[in-house]
Amino acid sequence: MSDAENVKALNGLLNGIAQRVYYGKSEISEELLKNEIYPDMSQEEFHALHDKMRGLLKSMAVADMDQTQLDAFLTAQTRKHGGVSAEQAAALARFWKAHRTRVRDSLLSQSRWEPALRALDWRVDVQTASSRGRASSTPVALVELELGRNGQDSEFLCLEFDELRVNQVLKKLAEIQKNIDSIVHHS
Structure with missing residues (x-):
């Protein structure tokens, strides 16, 4: 050639x-x-x-x-x-x-995993008065996840967490991060 x-x-x-x-x-x-x-x-x-x-x-x-x-x-x-x-x-x-x-x-x-997380929005609401007139200051975290597959319209998932649930989620995320770190450092 x-x-x-x-x-x-x-x-x-x-x-x-x-x-x-x-x-x-x-x-x-x-x-x-x-x-x-x-x-x-x-x-x-x-x-x-x-x-x-x-x-x-x-x-x-x-x-x-x-x-x-x-x-x-x-x-x-x-x-x-x-x-x-x-x-x-x-x-x-x-x-x-x-x-x-x-x-x-x-x-x-x-x-990329499907469905993928396209967006995440969150806020914390504090209820200042209940319907019965009593004062309340219990914070509530509202999380909106936008999920979707490539080429398809998004789906939205709304979650509501009290303080206990937020702490449980944070603990689980810390465990996941620890597991990921251990795998990455052993590779």
């Missing part, structure tokens, strides 16, 4: 990997990419190239690399034994410049 053909083939491979991994096109398989883009390459060579490019794209995507980070990363990859050639690094840089935002958006949407 000429240099231009190599660059074109590598761009096709990177696009195919992105289509499958980040854009949900499950019909694009490693075998399809090999047969369409690299029909003359052995299965072992193609598998190694595919895995290397997929791994590099994953590293770039997970770090959401900006141009400075990308340049440093690709420079290191070109100097590394078994890394990438200068032409491959250039192709990766062009690909990432064109696809970074879309890959990032795809990763964000894949990691």
Whole structure:
């Protein structure tokens, strides 16, 4: 293959990997990419190239690399034994410049729970007099949650908490935060 053909083939491979991994096109398989883009390459060579490019794209995507980070990363990859050639690094840089935002958006949407919390509003009301004329100063927290699935209208959930319930919710949130912290610090 000429240099231009190599660059074109590598761009096709990177696009195919992105289509499958980040854009949900499950019909694009490693075998399809090999047969369409690299029909003359052995299965072992193609598998190694595919895995290397997929791994590099994953590293770039997970770090959401900006141009400075990308340049440093690709420079290191070109100097590394078994890394990438200068032409491959250039192709990766062009690909990432064109696809970074879309890959990032795809990763964000894949990691989002549904239904998602779209908004939260709250206030504390203090009732100053009861209907029977007795003075009361019991605070009540009112919380309105806006929940929704992607592409659908929101649903609203209104909750009312007295002081005891607010304290119970805060305690549970502190427990959740503690559990999250323990998982993050052990990873």
